[in-house]
Amino acid sequence: MKASTIKMLQSKKEQIIELWMENQMEDPTLREDLMSNEDLRVQSIELIDTLLHTLNEGNSTQVESQDFEPVFEILAGISLSRARQGYTPRETATFIFSLKDAIFSVLGENISDLSLLNQELLEVSKLIDSLGIVTFETFIQGREEVILRQTDEIAEISTPIIRVWDGIIALPIIGTLDSARTQIVMENLLVEIVNSESSIAILDISGVPAVDSLVAQHLIKTVSATRLMGAECIISGIRPEIAQTIVHLGIDLSSIITKATLASALRQAFTMLQLEVTKVRKDKKV
Amino acid sequence: MITLNRDRLLIHKDQDVVILRNRVKEYATKIGMGLVNQTKLITGTSELVRNMLRYAQGGEVLIEVVSRGRENGIRLTFSDRGPGIADLDKAMQDGFSTGRSLGLGLPGTKRLMSEFSIKSAPGEGTTVTVIKWKNG
Ligand SMILES: Nc1ncnc2c1ncn2[C@@H]1O[C@H](COP(=O)(O)OP(=O)(O)O)[C@@H](O)[C@H]1O
Ligand SMILES: [Mg+2]
Numbered sequence: 001m002k003a004s005t006i007k008m009l010q011s012k013k014e015q016i017i018e019l020w021m022e023n024q025m026e027d028p029t030l031r032e033d034l035m036s037n038e039d040l041r042v043q044s045i046e047l048i049d050t051l052l053h054t055l056n057e058g059n060s061t062q063v064e065s066q067d068f069e070p071v072f073e074i075l076a077g078i079s080l081s082r083a084r085q086g087y088t089p090r091e092t093a094t095f096i097f098s099l100k101d102a103i104f105s106v107l108g109e110n111i112s113d114l115s116l117l118n119q120e121l122l123e124v125s126k127l128i129d130s131l132g133i134v135t136f137e138t139f140i141q142g143r144e145e146v147i148l149r150q151t152d153e154i155a156e157i158s159t160p161i162i163r164v165w166d167g168i169i170a171l172p173i174i175g176t177l178d179s180a181r182t183q184i185v186m187e188n189l190l191v192e193i194v195n196s197e198s199s200i201a202i203l204d205i206s207g208v209p210a211v212d213s214l215v216a217q218h219l220i221k222t223v224s225a226t227r228l229m230g231a232e233c234i235i236s237g238i239r240p241e242i243a244q245t246i247v248h249l250g251i252d253l254s255s256i257i258t259k260a261t262l263a264s265a266l267r268q269a270f271t272m273l274q275l276e277v278t279k280v281r282k283d284k285k286v
Numbered sequence: 287m288i289t290l291n292r293d294r295l296l297i298h299k300d301q302d303v304v305i306l307r308n309r310v311k312e313y314a315t316k317i318g319m320g321l322v323n324q325t326k327l328i329t330g331t332s333e334l335v336r337n338m339l340r341y342a343q344g345g346e347v348l349i350e351v352v353s354r355g356r357e358n359g360i361r362l363t364f365s366d367r368g369p370g371i372a373d374l375d376k377a378m379q380d381g382f383s384t385g386r387s388l389g390l391g392l393p394g395t396k397r398l399m400s401e402f403s404i405k406s407a408p409g410e411g412t413t414v415t416v417i418k419w420k421n422g
Binding site: 178213216249 | 300301329332336380391
């Protein structure tokens with residue numbers, strides 16, 4: 001880009017900002033609920049300031065150059081925060097691409113040499129496209145962070161421990177039992193055995209989609225740890241197809257008490273605690 | 287044998303295990319595979335993809351719906367460019383593991399599948415191909 005063009009753009013900064021803001025406000029999908037117009041203006045000004053400050057005759061076609069790092073940094077910050085706040089990709093892309101229109105108008109008004117105008121438009125277009133790509137990459141990265149955080153949260157909340165009876169706790173496991181999950185399950189279980197002074201823990205795996213050798217190893221470890229605490233562990237919810245698969249795989253669960261249903265595990269636990277459930281007979285009063 | 291449908295999945299992180307298993311389950315359901323065979327197929331898939339992640343830092347899985355005569359099935363090809371396996375006979379033995387795990391992934395998966403073949407050499411990566419027939 002010609003030094004004179006850059007200088008002209010710098011002198012028209014206010015106009016570019018006004019045009020850009022107008023473009024953004026015109027968008028019917030603008031999320032005023034997520035960000036006030038004032039904040040939007042602050043973000044826009046910061047970006048334009050840095051961009052016009054960075055641009056010079058030598059670097060305008062070299063977006064990969066170090067010069068543009070501050071611009072990318074601001075842009076990354078903006079799109080990360082937008083991703084976290086729940087903006088859609090379209091809204092975030094519109095933010096940066098509507099800047100193109102604003103700069104195009106100013107170039108068109110101020111450059112009369114058509115071949116020069118043509119060349120400058122092309123360069124600005126390429127530049128903003130690169131900025132758009134960075135915006136998109138960081139936006140996705142922001143979304144991935146949100147997903148990872150939610151994964152952690154799901155791991156935490158999906159391992160509730162239920163006190164089913166004095167001395168008996170139950171832990172329904174839902175979802176895939178990977179190494180990180182197992183760690184959480186095991187810790188929660190051991191702490192709860194102590195807190196509730198329980199001697200029997202029932203681990204229900206009805207909600208676990210597949211039991212492969214890694215999951216089996218995790219289950220065996222959890223049972224061993226429970227026994228070290230002086231408690232017994234029953235594994236329930238082993239569906240018929242899972243039982244068959246475990247056998248073919250060659251996993252030996254014979255040292256573990258396993259039951260098909262939570263109900264039969266509970267019955268077993270009552271027996272172990274020498275408890276009996278009986279039906280109350282209502283004698284008819286005369 | 288003819289291929290009716292094919293799908294490719296790149297594997298490079300733990301979360302891909304669940305994605306792959308679900309994709310395989312979709313295809314198995316589509317050809318009407320029963321619950322027991324589906325569970326065997328998915329468990330074997332889980333073993334092989336975990337090996338791929340653990341010993342070779344990931345790789346690629348090809349999912350194919352195949353047909354031979356009147357029988358339909360799912361063929362999976364797991365290929366990685368990891369270190370490869372020096373002694374295949376040992377690796378196929380129950381209980382052999384260099385990763386301090388149960389050592390049942392390869393031999394167990396062979397038992398769960400209808401067909402199983404493995405190709406591997408040190409420095410050349412590992413390719414495991416399995417087929418589970420709908421009624422196999
Ligand atoms: N994709 C692979 N690349 C390199 N080595 C492998 C691969 N898959 C399996 N192995 C080797 O074969 C051994 C046996 O695998 P497996 O039967 O799944 O048991 P485990 O994973 O419990 O060790 C592993 O310990 C490892 O040394
Ligand atoms: Mg394994």
